[in-house]
Amino acid sequence: MAQTTSVSTAPDREEERDGEERTTVDGHSETLTTTESGLEVTLYDSIRSISASRWNDVVERSTCGSVFHRYEWLEAVETGLGQTPRHLVVEKDGNLIGLLPNFVVDIEKTPFRRLSSSYPGFGGPLATTDVAESLSLLTETVPDLCSGRTVVHQIRGLDTKYLRYNNVLQSEGYEPYRRECRFVLDLTGGYDEVFDGMSGTRRRGIERGKDGDYEIVEEELTQPTLERFHRVYEQVMDRVDGDAYPLSFFERLLDMRERLLLLTIRIDGEYAGGFLELLDEQRSSIHGFFAAVPEEYFGDHASELLYDYVIRWGIDNGYDTYDFGSTNANFENGVFRFKEGFGGRIVPILVWERGCSPLWNVLKAGRSLYWPHRYD
Known part of the structure; x- marks a missing residue:
């Protein structure tokens, strides 16, 4: 049976690859799902609450990982732009095996927001093992992160490698959206x-x-x-x-x-x-x-x-x-x-969108009014 708990991450020290130590900071995390197969999905409200080397290890071992998934880029978006993180990670037996970086950002010319993976740059889910189950858990959890004025989840894939996930994403309610290249x-x-x-x-x-x-x-x-x-x-x-x-x-x-x-x-x-x-x-x-x-x-x-x-x-x-x-x-x-x-x-540019609110259908119907202005 799935379990849900809420915990506060404690400060932690780790040895970085370049020999420098990085200290994680106090932050909030919430375990959203625990499966019978031993996979656990956790929500983090700051990238700095997670070990940088553990995070980057998943990026480096994933087929779709890129510089935009790396800890350092996400930290710059969080602390330099002040965007609100809603990062999901999947662990198995204490090992980090999957992740989905997200930020809450405003939708231009509207009072609404979107949950974006990621912006600026590109994002999308990554998984190193148990790929099908990890991907399913990450996408199933997304609606729990949307509330109030946050009406849609958007995935911006860097390149065509993300086409491998197209069928899975569409089966979870994501629709392709192509306007940029x-x-x-x-x-x-x-x-x-x-x-x-x-x-x-x-x-x-x-x-x-x-x-x-x-x-x-x-x-x-x-x-x-x-x-x-x-x-x-x-x-x-x-x-x-x-x-x-x-x-x-x-x-x-x-x-x-x-x-x-x-x-x-x-x-x-x-x-x-x-x-x-x-x-x-x-x-x-x-x-x-x-x-x-x-x-x-x-x-x-x-x-x-x-x-x-x-x-x-x-x-x-x-x-x-x-x-x-x-x-x-x-x-x-x-x-x-x-x-x-x-x-x-x-x-x-491969973009998938999944509405998380009835308001999304209204907004999507009027989206053409914003062209040729930049929407993404």
Whole structure:
């Protein structure tokens, strides 16, 4: 028979892989389900209440694990963005074997919220053993996490590996929702093959940019270099009417600096912006997640030069793919056309949604009113 209990996690110390100790913090956890087969599902209200090495061990051993599932990314979202965690874990005989990271986030232009796995970034359930039962337990538990204004659970899968779970998710009431895509560039054939696969416009942009006086530097990740990047990033996001993440989020990302690459470009001796890339060693992929190039440097082809540099860097460092990040699946969109010019393969962003309230059907029926605004 299933049992439900509520406990408070005690502070704990563990030895990290890099030799540093990390102390977990006081937090609340609630055991939601215990099965006859010995599996236990627990809800945590903070990632910091869980052992980092135990959590990351599941990520690293899972087929669908990524940098966005890692403890450090989730901690930055929690503490840097102030989002409310509702993380689920599955244990068997005291061993962590499955997890589903979640945050409660607002639904734009509505008074409602969604439970998202995960945002920003990508999430979804992971399991290392007893996969079918673990996945079933995680998805069956989700409705217990939704109440009040939280009307839907959304899973954002990183790539097509998550299609293995499609039938299970749909049997649990999840519906596919496709509106965004990514361009993923294959780096394994070498630079010449990548360059030849670009559009003539992108190739000319790189070549013309190289005729100018420019320098690209791999910056050390320090508070001053991060603050400089963030100032320009805020200006760029304001120009495109986007929501900029606060500096506090970027500061928390310093805890995973070994998985970050900060590039800056100078043109005619002046700072002309940069890229902050996420390095996903588990997927052998570089994610172009944050870009900060002011409009006044577009004519100098600063963006093309930065992309050219990071593509070469990825090839030199043995990465298989470069991911240009999310864009609307609309061929008339300027960002879509710009990224498409680099020759990457178009990949749909896999999203599944499951309503947890009758209000969700009302909201979903009117969702088209928000297009072309960003809903996800």
